[in-house]
Structure formats: structure tokens, C-alpha cells
Amino acid sequence: MENVHTIFQNIMKNADRQWGGFGKAPKFPQSFTIQFLLRYHYHTGNEEAFTQALLSLDKMIEGGIYDQLGGGFARYSTDTEWLAPHFEKMLYDNALLLSVMSEAFQLTGKRHYRDVIKETMEFVQREMLHPSGGFYSALDADSEGVEGKFYTWSKNEIEQLLGEDAAIFCDYYDVTAGGNWEHTNILWVRKSSVNFAAEKEISEDELLKTLHHCKEKLMLARSKRIRPLLDDKIILGWNALMNIACSKAYAATGTENYLQLAIENMNFLLKHFTVNSTEEFLHTWKNNQARYPAFLDDYAFLIEALLHLQEVTGDTTWIDKAKAVTEYVIRNFGEKETGFFYYTAAGQRDVIVRKKEVYDGAVPSGNSVMAKNLWQLSILFDEPEWRQRSADMTASLGNAIVRYPTSFGNWAGLLMEFVNGINEIAIIGDKAGQLRSQVLQEYIPQRVIMSSSSATQGYPLLAGKLVSDKTSIYLCRSYTCQRPVFSVNELMLLIDKSKNQQ
Template sequence: MPNQLQYETSPYLLQHAENPVDWYPWGEEALTKALEEDKPILVSIGYSACHWCHVMERESFEIESVAQVMNDHFVCIKVDREERPDVDAIYMDSVQAMGVQGGWPLNVFLMPDAKPFYGLTYMPQKNWVNLLYSIQAAFAEHRADLAQSAEGFARELNLTDAERYGLSQNEPLFSAETLDVLYRKVAVKADDEKGGMRRAPKFPMPSVWRFLLRYYDVTVASGVENEAALHQVKITLDRMALGGIYDQLGGGFARYSTDADWFAPHFEKMLYDNGQLLTLYAEAYSLTRSPLYKHVIYQTINFCQRELLSPEGGFYSALDADSEGVEGKFYTFTTPELKEILGIDFDWFAELYSITEAGNWEPDHEGHGLNILHRTESDDSFAERMGWSPADLNVRLDATHTRLLRVRNERIRPGLDDKILCSWNGLMLKGLATAYRVFGEPEFLTLALRLAFFLMKKMRDNRNGRLWHSYKLGRARQTGFLDDYAAVIDGLLALYQATFTESWLTEADQLMQYVLTNFTDDHVDELTGADPMFFFTDKNGEELIARRKELFDNVIPSSNSMMAENLHALSLLLDRPDYAERADQMLGRVQPMVQQNADYLTNWASQFALRARPTAEIAIVGPDAEQFRAEIDAEFYPNKVLCGTTDKSELPLLQQRGPVEGQTAIYVCYNRACQLPVTSVADVWRLVR
């Protein structure tokens, strides 16, 4: 019989709905049951595209005898970490406080009052059953000790950031010297030969490379160009785009590479990675004009449109790593398959994509060698070596890719996680808007506008202005978290600057005001004063055992670092000194942490790079406003905000400004001090550079 997960919409929870384990979703029913029956709680957290989550389900959760032990002694709760990042974050923090390296599946044992006392990640069936019996015995015989331990972890979770990290209120120092310190902290861990950081597995980590782009721009402006910083960005983006982590046939990036060479991916594809990487590659293209980066952007947007776009305009969350229960089966080829499909084109194709007779990756279950398509050589270099023109190579690549895709598309596809997450769609909105600003491709703007309308119509509660976190089957659910607001505001600000449609700026400000009302910490510490950082959860949301703040940047930048960036941009576009003051307070509070651990706070570091010199406020007024906007956006200059109108506007930067002698005028200001208007983009660059 299906368990209580049958009534959920999360694909991950529904995957477990027919397990013999009596799973409950996180909620009042399960938590009350634990208290009434006086049983410990097992919270098992994962997500639909998680390979080892599937393995543990097959080995343990689908087995009647294992489920019987779990049902007899525990109240079992399944959590989709993507749907409930607040629950995941609290229990991930607790497990790491226990000295366990985090990951998923995350299995945490709680007292009946939901306080954690033990946790772990994946465990094979035999060990898992033994652990269940040990936990049950400890709960029966040493309950007081477990309760004391749980109280200690709960206290740790409720420490303030000032207590945990020694934060105090400082005046932020925006200087080239500070920036050099941050750069060295990151650069010393970067892999100058293979790109990424010097470790395996390797994650894309877009915020790291966006920081280095901004740092490089500052060094150019100061006349001491740091070529090493740009090299670290380019080698990373080149190797990722040519490696197995990138789907060479269909576009789109996998979540990470299991090795140091970007060769063997963990094949799941996540919307949050691809949205952020669109922004990164578009910015890098505007600086380098690399044809490879343009190819990646167009192909990745095509992938997202083809495989992740919902009919309503929002984007689904992820594609599974597995198909038919085998990781990577959809994406890999045996050598005999490739020979049959490609015929006379096999030899050069095999050389370009490092195909071997025995397979370049691990064999399948039948012992056939599998190949991951990956490259180490650029198009130009390979074409020259083969005696072809670049155009000849492109024709050959298009033909072979088309044949291989035709075969691949007939295979059983990886599972689709078809819930729509607000925060991840905000990241995608920023990626699409940035790609449009750089390339001017109308289709990119069409997708961005559809997505923005979807978010504002389907994922916002018009009764109170708040966002919903998750959407599926016409139903929005779960009060939005800080990262939902941070990512959507960022996306809306990019869309406004791409279109000069003022309603998007208004929507962004309304969401900001909601955050300031409902996510602010009202507690005032005697030593540190009021904390300018925001809570991760809405004060109107569910109350958990701790209310935390997200500070560290990870594969997705922290919600507080994105909010500080949003506050700064809005302060300039709307002339809101109070927003600027809040942003400066946040940067001042976090600066000691950033100087110590810049590699874990790279989105914060990016803001120190942007603030090392005044932000250019560029206002465009006149009939050619869109053309001038496109010319400005085509060049890499991250330290700016743009606003414009073809006629008149009441926005602060546009008030009482108009064309000059009938010509579209561009007004450049710094720190509320304006230069004389100019009538060409060339003149703008003379002013800002």
C-alpha cells in the first residue's frame, strides 16, 4: 500500500510513495505522532537527481525486512531538500557539528521533540539495519544521554552569527589592497593547468570565476593588469566547455566532475547550475569574444528550452543522473555504436573526442566499454591539424552531432524533476537576461519575459506580496525563503536593465520591501548592535528548532550576499540611501570573514571588487535608448547600473533629463555627482574608463 507520500507533489517524495517504509512528509502530523507515541524520528533527506539516494532506496527502503525495523521503532520522515531547504540546512548543520561530512542522502535521528542526536549519509543495508537496532537500544536504555546530546546540538544551531563567527559591526574597507588579499586567498587554491580548484570532485562554482572577472577588471582600470586572474577564468571555462561535464551533443552542464580533469561527470543536470553558468559565460564572452563561450550559451539555452521548459514558462528543476537504473546510460556510447552511427566519420571524431576501442570510461553491466564525449583541443587547433578550415569542421560536427542525437533521443530518458523552484528560476532569469544583454538575441528575451511573467503571476501571492517556493500542477506551495527573493530580485533587476520596462524595477523593489519587513532580525545585541543580515526564513513561515542565516557562498551564492548586491543596485536605481546603508552594514559585518575565507565567500568578494571604485550610474534618454543600451552591454564593464527611457520617466536618475539637441543623450554619474551628457557610446567609455 502506498504510504503518506502519495499525496505529495515532489517527484522525490513520490519516488518513495510505494516503499514499504511508512514514510511521512515533514509536517505537523508526523511530528505530533512522534510525541504521542514517544518514538525517535528518522529524517531522511535527499533529492530526485541524487544517485546515492536511489542506491540507498534500492538497498534498504524498498526491502520489507528493513522497512519493518524502521516502522517498528521510528517515525520516518522523507524530505526533499530542494522543496524544504530550511529543514535540510538545519539538520545538515547539526550533522556537520557532529563531525560528519555532509552530503545526500542525509539521515538524521531526532528526539521526539525534533532535536537531533545522530546523523550520517549513505550506508549499505547490513550496516544500516545494525545502526537502526543500536539507535533503538540507545533510545530505550540511554535516553537521558541522548537528550543531553540533542540539547547541546540544538544550542549550537541557535548560536547567533556574532557568537559563531565572532562578527562585529565594522566600516567596510573598499580598496585595491583589500581586494588583493581576497584574490590571493582564492588564487592559491586554483588549478592553473586544468581549471577549477585544485581538488576532485570539481564543481563549476560560478561565483568564484565571476569574482576573478571583477577583480581582473579592477586591475586593468588601475593600470596593473593581473593576467593570471584572467587566465584562471579562461582555463576553467575552456576546460569545462570541452570536458565531459558539458553535454557535447545536447548542451547543458552536469552538476560536477568526479575527477580533476572535468572528464567524468555526475550526470545529473540542475537548473541552478545552468542558469548561473549562462550569466558567467555571457560575461566572459563580453570580455574575451571567445566563440566557444558563445556556442555554450546558445546550446545551453536550447537545452533548457527543449528539456526543462514548462508550458507555462517556468523551468523544471533537474534531470536525473540515471536512466534505467544506470548512471550516465543516456549520455554514453560504446565504440561499436559510434562506428555504426558515424561510419567514415568515426576516425576523426574519435580523435577529437578521445574515444578508445575499449571505452574511455568504466564498462557497463554487460562489460561493454563506454565512452564519455570530451575534448581537450579547441576547434581551431584541431581543424588546423586536420588541414580543414574552421567552417569545414563545423559542418562535420553538425552532421555527426545530428546523427548521434537522433540515436540518443530514442533511448529511455533520465527522470525529470518537474517541480518549479522560485529561487532556481530567479537564477535562470538572470542568465537569460544577461545573455540577451550581451548577444541581443530576441529569443533569449522572449524566454526571459515569459519566465518573469510566470514568476510574478504563479509564484507570488497577490494577497500579501510574498513569494511561494515551489510550484507544480498548477499549485504553488511552501512560503518562500530568502534565496527565492534574492534570486528573483536579481533576475528582475537584470531584466529591467535589459528592457527599461519600469514595472520590473517596481516588482523588484516591492519584493525588497517585503524582505525588509519579514526577514529582518529585530534582536539588538549589546556589543554588536542590530544584525543587518537577514534570516533565511520568513517570520510568517513554519517555526523550526532554529532560525538560521545563510552567509557562506556555495554552488549557489548565499542569499545574504545576493541581497547585499540587490540593495546596492536598488539604492542607485531608486535613490534609496537607506538601502545603501544596509548593504554597507552587511559588507562591514562580513568583511573579516571574507578576508580570512574568501574562497568560501566569493560572491561577497565580488561586491568588494565592485565597490573598490564608484559604480557608474548610466542614464540613457532619447529615441535610440535601446540601441545605446545594447552597445554598452556588449562590452564587459560590470561596475555599472543602467536605466533609460525613450521619452520621460519619474525614476530618480531620469528625472528632468532629456535628449540633447534632438539626439539621444547619455548621462554618467558617480556618487551622486554627474558628468556633462554625451551623445555617443564612445564618449561614455572615455568617461567611465
């Protein structure tokens, strides 16, 4: 655990304790680092980690990097305060932030995280979704040749559109006659709705209702503006990240629409990106044509998405596919000497030198995600070689992960998983689906979940389990299971007891 504590300490050396995030401008979301802090708090009770993680999320949510009218996050902030973004909206940023926001909601139950999940999912479905179920790549920053023009406002515009409500709206979102950015206004929040409502001597609900009506009017007006250009490529890996976000948002909120979106998107990917119905995939799709061999990232993110889909649906078809794709990746991307994976497949003719990526950047590295996939699949299918390969990959980067955790954020989370172990949860019985939904809403990081109406051979977590009149929940470690319990509350007590004994 010492290495995990050191990772936390090194993260906090770069933490902005006033405005959230890490480092100086330009500031990127760094979702993996926030996720690490949430999970570190879960395992240790460390309040500093908890505070910094939520501060980072809250300041982004209140900032101009978040579209206060239409939902969704811009790529990064050009300043320390998250006011002025680079207005481009990337699919992958929104996917990664939705994933960590879902964990924050599970952990805290705070309404504004659920609201942001809802608003961002609505943005993605409204502006980034192909009719057949794929997600587009990005929205440009510019419209009419001016960066941010689609998203910014003059005070006069708002006063004409909102009438008597303009004063409270402008006060809340820092809109002034002179502008808060380049002589115009980016909507951002300077005070929490609770504090602002108290100052105005109104209820928070009344304030939020007024702001909601104002935002509807401004959204209608904004819809008549010339829109930023849409990058309508559909990229396999980025879609898989968004698929994971849909599954995690469903798990946290129970919103059925998010689950259906994940299933429809995965069916789209499996239909349009595969080569001759095999485990070989292509990278991008546009105008009814998929092109270019998929990269390691594409495969790694796809496998992770399949693992999440199995957890939220109980359908083992998804992990069977995940295992088959993993076997393909090992054969075609793996380097036997090191256990790592190349970025491109063996035999790809347009590649002179095959490289290996290990740094987690704007998206996690394919190798860090594959290491995590191998770790989880080794449990789901009892594949000790995959477990060892995952451990060896992580151990070989150990010093770099500890010293530079913000460059190895996804690896850092996996290292913590190795240290603390993984909860294996099996739900067996007629009401497995109902109990699964309840379990999913709990904050249980670093776990695998399988559920079925009956014991099922071929999957170690489901095999050999007794089926009783009551649907049973088994909590296991290394396939050694405690006596079954019959409610989520009992399960959480077992997990807490196990965590406290570590």
C-alpha cells in the same frame, strides 16, 4: 583595494593552473569565483586572473561535465580533468554558468563562448521548460539504473551511425574501443578545434561543419534512448537564477529569444507564485499548485532578476516590483540588530529555530544577494539607509570574505564593487532602446542602467536630464554626471578614463 588584492591571492592559492577550476576532485564550477577573476582583471589588468578564469571555463566546456552533444552542464566533476561528471543536470548550475559565460563573451568576443551560450540555452528550452514558461529543477544522472548511460557511447555505436566521419569524430572526442571511462566513452575534447584542424590539415570551419553534422546524427540516435527522469518541480529561486541568465545572455548576444523567455518566465512567476497578488511568494509549483512559504533565497534571487529585467527592457515596472518585494523582505525576514536576514519569514509556524545563511555554496547565499540588491536599489531609488545596510553587512564579514573567498564568492564580488564604485548609466531619448542594446553588449561589470525616451521623475538617474535631438548617454557616480555623450564608443572611453583614474 588591498583587501581585493588579498582575495585574489587567496583564490589563486587553490587554483588548478593546468585543468582550471579550484581545489582537487570532486570539482565544482564555482561560477562566482570565476566571475570575480574576470572583474578583477577588468579593474586591474591582471593577466593571471584573466588566464585562470578563461582556463576554468574552457576546460569545463571541453570536458565531460559539458554535454558535447546536447549542451548544458552536469553538476560537478568526479575527477580533476572534468572528464567524468556526476551526470545530474541542475537548473541552477546551468543558470550560473550561463551568467558568467555571458560575461566572458562580452569581455573576449570569443565565438566558442557564444556557441556554448546558444547550446545551453537550447538545452534549457528543449528539456527544462514547462509550456507555461516555468523552468523544471533537474534531470537525473541515471537511466535504466545506470549512471550516465544516456550520455555515453561505445566506439562501435558511433562507427555504425557516422560511417566514414566516425574516425575524425572519435579522434576529436577521445572515443576508443576500450572506452575512456568505465569501459564506455564520455565525449570530451583533448585539443582545441584550431590545433586539431591544423594537425589534420583541414580548416577549422570544415572541421566544425563535420562535427556539427555528426552531432546531429548522434542526437537523433540518443533521442530514442530511455531518458533520465525529470524533476518537474518549478522552484521560485532557481527560476529567478535562470531568469537572470536569460537577461544576461540577451545582453551579451543580442538574441531576442532570450529576452522574450525572461519576460515570459517572470510573468509566469508573478502569476503563479504570489499569495493573493501581494509581495508574499510561495516556494515551489507543480500540477498547477504553488506550495510552501518562499525562503530568503527565493526572494533575493527574484529581486535580482527583476533588476536585470529593468536594465534589458527599460521597463520601470520591474524595479518598482523589486522595491516592493524588498520592503516585504525587510519587514518579514530582517534582523534589526545585525542587518542580516533570516532564511525563513517571521511567523512561519513550522520553523523551530530561524537560521541565517551567509556562505555562498552551490548557489549564492540569500544574504549576499540581498546585500547586493540593497546596494543597487539604494542607487536606483536614492535610499541611503539601504546603501548603509548593504555596506554594514559586507563589512561585518570582511575578514572571512578576504580569508576564505571561495566560500564567500558572491560577497567578494560585492566587496570589490564597494571599493571600485558603480557606474550609473542613464540613456535618454527617442533611440534609447537601440543604444541600450549596444551598451548591454559591452563588458561593464558593476553598473546600473536605466533608459527612457524622456526624463522621468521618481527615478533619480532619469530625473532632470535634458532631452536633446540626439539620444544622450549619461555616465554618473553618486548622481554626479559627466557631460552626455551620444555613442557607445564615447561612453566606453569615459568609463576607461574613469577606471584608469581610480
